[in-house]
Amino acid sequence: MSNLVTNAGHAHGHDHGHDDHHHDSGEMTVYGFWLYLMTDCILFASIFAVYAVLVNNVAGGPSGHDIFELPYVLGETALLLFSSITYGFAMLALYKGKKQQVLGWLFMTFLLGAGFIAMEINEFHLLISEGFGPSRSGFLYQVNKHGLTATNKTRLSCLSLFWHFLDVVWICVFTVVYLMGTL
């Protein structure tokens, strides 16, 4: 990976001369955060593989088909999707330099994210079949709280990536765990 970066930088320097420094440290930080998310992606994928192998071996206990409530999951999905778009609007406000709007949208995102986590925690009374929910949600909540105090562009950009990335992971969760589990 570091090879990629240095190669790209090198080629760039060739094109425009050595005074081109628009790849500032902020952009590199966001890129690094993206690489971290990609490793996170691999981690989630391996947990999905474990889930797929174990899902039918319930030793006579309740399977997903018996305990999932799809309307509830649809509600969770809606909250997360709305929070994705409110965070998007927060980023748009950030690039226009409107601090009050940024904080407003971030607060909306926080409320929606908190609602999602409240629903998930509530659901875990029933759900014992998957191991990745709680740790993921805990992390999400932590990062969300952190976002309220951060006014730094780079940090908000990273959080933006993280937030939308979690939504992508949630698509995989509701498809593989809930929909395929109920089918």
Add this chain to the structure above:
Amino acid sequence: MANAHSHDSHDAGHGSVKSYAIGFILSVILTVIPFGLVMFPTLPKSTTLAIVLLFAVIQVIVHLYYFLHLDRSIAQRNNVIAFVFTAIVIVLLVGLSLWIMFSIHTYMMAK
């Protein structure tokens, strides 16, 4: 000049109200249809499964494009390369693991 250009592509990489709205509406459609098909079964099971999986893949792509702003611009090139590499790793990791585990399962059951 070079600066102004990089600023333009920078802005394009952050999307707009319109692009977020399009992504949102597409996501709603791509979420509601599979949920509806599973909650109110009308199609054969295998067809439903295929549609659910297909819609999930499309929705992931919609999110990557409209929310995470992965596209073919130069600014996004390294991010896209990293993502494609990760996708290959995931296909190998998950695909081959499941292949191994399910063929073990099949052979064990056959005895």
